Amino acid sequence: MEIKIDSLDVKILKALQSEGRISITDLSQRVNLSKTPCAERVRRLERAGYISGYCAALDPIKLGLPYVVFVQVTLDQTRTDVLDAFNAAVARIPEVEACHMIAGGFDYLIKIRARDMEHYRTLLGDRLGALPGVRQTHTYPVMETVIDSKGLNPLTF
Numbered sequence: 708m709e710i711k712i713d714s715l716d717v718k719i720l721k722a723l724q725s726e727g728r729i730s731i732t733d734l735s736q737r738v739n740l741s742k743t744p745c746a747e748r749v750r751r752l753e754r755a756g757y758i759s760g761y762c763a764a765l766d767p768i769k770l771g772l773p774y775v776v777f778v779q780v781t782l783d784q785t786r787t788d789v790l791d792a793f794n795a796a797v798a799r800i801p802e803v804e805a806c807h808m809i810a811g812g813f814d815y816l817i818k819i820r821a822r823d824m825e826h827y828r829t830l831l832g833d834r835l836g837a838l839p840g841v842r843q844t845h846t847y848p849v850m851e852t853v854i855d856s857k858g859l860n861p862l863t864f
Contacts, residue, residue, distance in 0.1 A: 710755045715740065719748055720757060724858040727761045764857050772802075772820040775849035776827050778835060780815040783842040792839035800834050802826075813845075824848070 712720075718738040722729060729737070735745035752758045767773060782789060790808070797806050797817065805818040817835075821827040827846075835844060 708755050710751065710757075712752070712757065716748060716752060716757075719745070719752065723749070723758065723761075727763075767820055771822055774821040774823050774827060775852065776819045776821065777847040777849070778817040778819060778831075779813040779845040779847070780817060780835075780838070780841055781813045781843040782815075782840040784840060785814060789840040793841075796838050800830070802830055 715738060719734065722734055722737050731742050731746045731749070734749070735742045738745065740748075749758070780793075782793060793815070794806075794808075797803055797815075802819050802821055803817055804820050807816045808814065809816050819827060819830065819835075821830060827848075831844065831846065835841070
């Protein structure tokens, strides 16, 4: 269902993105709207798919996964069956935080979270290198995270 959102909806989306557990009472005060219309707008935004879910932002450092690596993957073929097999297999690796199919000089860009370089090397040798169709990988360890936004930039909508 496609709906047109207005500036009040954008305020609601921004507030929920920064604080997903905010009560309707607090949300309605923050966006300067009474509780019932605010709750109705939230339900409408959920039904229309603008809000796809709610989750907790976990701290990877406290959870023992401070090491971030980006991996370029080139496949030996890009037939649909090879892509499908790769997609299914990479989705089963818990250390994979994100995987994007790329148009350009390589086929996939994968973001990995690991405990340390040893953990990553084991993962590369035992799991990533064994993924279906992998011809070549290039590893880029992250030295410092400058921006790691968990949400959409409110300036973009």
